[in-house]
Amino acid sequence: MKTLVIVEHNNESIKQTTYSTITAASKISDEAYALILGHNLSTAVDELKKSNHLKKIYFVDKEDLGKPIAENFCDEIIKFLKDKDFTHVFTPSSTFGKNLSPKIATELDVQQISDITNILDGHTFERPIYAGNAIAKVKSNDPIKVVTVRSTCFEPCKLDSNVDVENISSELSTNESVNFVNYDESKSDRPELTSAKIIISGGRGLQNGDNFKLLEGIADKLGAAMGASRAAVDAGFVPNDWQVGQTGKIVAPDLYIAVGISGAIQHIAGIKDSKFIVCINKDEEAPIFKFSDFGLVADLFEALPVLEKKLQ
Amino acid sequence: MKALVCVKRVIDYNVRIRVKTDKSGVEKDNVKMSMNPFDEIAVEEAVRLKEKGIVTEIVILSIGLESSQETIRTGLAMGGDRGILIKSPDEDIDPLNIGKIIKKVCDKENPDLIILGKQAIDDDCNQTGQILATLLKYPQATFASKVEKNTDDTLNVTREVDGGLETIKVKIPCVVTTDLRLNEPRYASLPNIMKAKQKKIDILDINELSLDLKKRVEILEVNDPPERKPGIVVPDIDSLVNKLKNEAKIL
Ligand SMILES: Cc1cc2nc3c(=O)[nH]c(=O)nc-3n(C[C@H](O)[C@H](O)[C@H](O)COP(=O)(O)OP(=O)(O)OC[C@H]3O[C@@H](n4cnc5c(N)ncnc54)[C@H](O)[C@@H]3O)c2cc1C
Numbered sequence A: 001m002k003t004l005v006i007v008e009h010n011n012e013s014i015k016q017t018t019y020s021t022i023t024a025a026s027k028i029s030d031e032a033y034a035l036i037l038g039h040n041l042s043t044a045v046d047e048l049k050k051s052n053h054l055k056k057i058y059f060v061d062k063e064d065l066g067k068p069i070a071e072n073f074c075d076e077i078i079k080f081l082k083d084k085d086f087t088h089v090f091t092p093s094s095t096f097g098k099n100l101s102p103k104i105a106t107e108l109d110v111q112q113i114s115d116i117t118n119i120l121d122g123h124t125f126e127r128p129i130y131a132g133n134a135i136a137k138v139k140s141n142d143p144i145k146v147v148t149v150r151s152t153c154f155e156p157c158k159l160d161s162n163v164d165v166e167n168i169s170s171e172l173s174t175n176e177s178v179n180f181v182n183y184d185e186s187k188s189d190r191p192e193l194t195s196a197k198i199i200i201s202g203g204r205g206l207q208n209g210d211n212f213k214l215l216e217g218i219a220d221k222l223g224a225a226m227g228a229s230r231a232a233v234d235a236g237f238v239p240n241d242w243q244v245g246q247t248g249k250i251v252a253p254d255l256y257i258a259v260g261i262s263g264a265i266q267h268i269a270g271i272k273d274s275k276f277i278v279c280i281n282k283d284e285e286a287p288i289f290k291f292s293d294f295g296l297v298a299d300l301f302e303a304l305p306v307l308e309k310k311l312q
Numbered sequence B: 001m002k003a004l005v006c007v008k009r010v011i012d013y014n015v016r017i018r019v020k021t022d023k024s025g026v027e028k029d030n031v032k033m034s035m036n037p038f039d040e041i042a043v044e045e046a047v048r049l050k051e052k053g054i055v056t057e058i059v060i061l062s063i064g065l066e067s068s069q070e071t072i073r074t075g076l077a078m079g080g081d082r083g084i085l086i087k088s089p090d091e092d093i094d095p096l097n098i099g100k101i102i103k104k105v106c107d108k109e110n111p112d113l114i115i116l117g118k119q120a121i122d123d124d125c126n127q128t129g130q131i132l133a134t135l136l137k138y139p140q141a142t143f144a145s146k147v148e149k150n151t152d153d154t155l156n157v158t159r160e161v162d163g164g165l166e167t168i169k170v171k172i173p174c175v176v177t178t179d180l181r182l183n184e185p186r187y188a189s190l191p192n193i194m195k196a197k198q199k200k201i202d203i204l205d206i207n208e209l210s211l212d213l214k215k216r217v218e219i220l221e222v223n224d225p226p227e228r229k230p231g232i233v234v235p236d237i238d239s240l241v242n243k244l245k246n247e248a249k250i251l
Helices: A016-026 A042-048 A070-081 A095-107 A210-222 A230-234 A300-310 B037-051 B068-078 B095-109 B128-136 B190-196 B237-246
Strands: A003-006 A032-038 A054-061 A088-092 A113-116 A118-121 A124-129 A134-140 A145-149 A164-167 A178-185 A198-202 A225-228 A255-259 A276-281 A294-297 B002-006 B009-011 B033-035 B057-064 B082-087 B113-117 B140-149 B154-161 B164-171 B174-178 B201-205 B217-223 B232-234
Touching: A003 A016, A003 A070, A003 A095, A016 A032, A016 A088, A016 A145, A032 A042, A032 A070, A042 A054, A054 A070, A070 A095, A070 B140, A088 A095, A095 A145, A095 B095, A095 B128, A095 B140, A095 B154, A113 A124, A198 A210, A210 A225, A210 A255, A210 A300, A225 A230, A276 A300, A276 B237, A294 B237, A300 B237, B002 B037, B002 B095, B009 B068, B033 B037, B033 B068, B037 B057, B037 B068, B037 B113, B037 B140, B037 B174, B057 B068, B057 B095, B068 B082, B068 B190, B068 B201, B082 B095, B095 B128, B113 B128, B128 B140, B128 B174, B140 B164, B154 B174, B164 B174, B232 B237
Parallel strands: A003 A032, A003 A088, A032 A054, A054 A164, A088 A145, A113 A145, A198 A225, A198 A255, A255 A276, A276 A294, A294 B232, B002 B057, B002 B113, B057 B082, B082 B201, B113 B174, B140 B174
Antiparallel strands: A118 A124, A124 A134, A134 B217, A178 B164, B009 B033, B140 B154, B154 B164
16 A cells, blocks of 8 residues: 655645644555645755655646646646556645545545544544534545545654655646636734644634734733634634634644633534643533533633733 | 536534434434535525626525425525426435536536535535536636626635635636635525425436446444543632643643
């Protein structure tokens, strides 16, 4: 068995999700390879070279691949796979992977398996369904297993190797029917949600965007990432990429602090794998208490300034 | 421009999911079923495009049990013009096969826009739109939070991606999958619910499509998720900080 990892990156650095996916690939066999597509990739490739578990890195560096347009990426990957004998193709289960991986599977006429959380053997996997309220054990009968990997369920690989790289040239033309227009990146100095050790999230209870400042002070002290419930995002308090949950980001920090969040199943789906969950909510009946290791029944507007001080 | 909206009947998002004791799946008997919330957003978007004069006809398609007709009726009450049900005795159809079935419908209906939810809240797969776009060789715009028609035959679609918002321009015909913030679906009014009863739904048996729909992925068993051990309520902030320091050893 031989696995190809499709690398997620931003042309400069490698996303953490990739390193977790490499670990997942290493559980299939010790034949794990990586394919990175993009433009001006030299620093990204240098970084990737350090990954443990990889036999080799293939890269295609082309201006047309500078933006992750799924159609162009898919064409390159299918062309690459043609004369190879990979049995598994793993992509991180991020918006990048979810957009791309089902296309690869369809071109190969196989059924992709989404968002695996555990690998039982080369064709049997576990994946959550119903917002994580049930876990399905599934077996693929397809000759090639095309899979997206939930990165929070696999530790990132170590970075102390020096892997061989091979440049793949490509003359494929790009798809005319789809064009990149704009990327409005939400910039932050805080850690990324999906790889943060500590996260503090706010919900509708925060009442407005300004009040998220109450969480900022604490996040600064803890070096935490900041997140939100769907209600807080929908109300426009914070940007959409802060949303944690079934349809937002799946997180698994050591500590998750939920403030003014009721604990709807769709929110819980995104935080269940956190090591410790803390909540601050004024309603002691809120479902979030059932999932919290430590719950504090309090008005957040009184509690947060005190908590910030105590963390001094 | 003709729009095809694909809708799935799923367990209502407010229902507490119970795994069957024989591990074969989740309990569906006597459980409230509804249209997948993301598909509701897709119907709403098609209706808004029709209200703007961009879309001229909305066809609502569902694949599933006879009862999926109700889901189609919901879409018709929201503003769909007619429905198609591909009737299947088995509800568990791999997304790849769903894609092949929808493609078959597209071959006959020739829609300019196919719009559907980014994921169904039952299997949480997030694949069907991407599969369909690949089979049709149409461009895809997934996880849409804004759809705008340009003056030529293209759409600008803003997509919710992990790092922010990405906008792409896709040529029509295309496939769009909807994210939560695209719109807020309307409630169908009583008169529209009554009117929807008169609208036509064509029913086709899945076997009439002459497709090879063999199952690729078997569900071996379905289990309850591991439970979190019960926590405690702390009396004040000092004890909270104390617990985090001494028990969780985090601070
Ligand atoms: C298809 C679908 C997908 C969804 N996906 C997601 C998802 O990915 N992520 C997500 O989060 N949600 C998701 N949701 C929405 C989810 O169902 C809930 O509506 C949402 O999580 C509620 O957000 P909330 O807890 O902030 O708001 P509420 O449920 O309104 O809770 C607010 C809480 O704040 C508390 N509060 C208010 N004031 C104070 C105060 N002064 N001090 C202390 N506490 C206070 C209240 O007691 C209450 O518990 C989804 C829903 C659907 C239908």
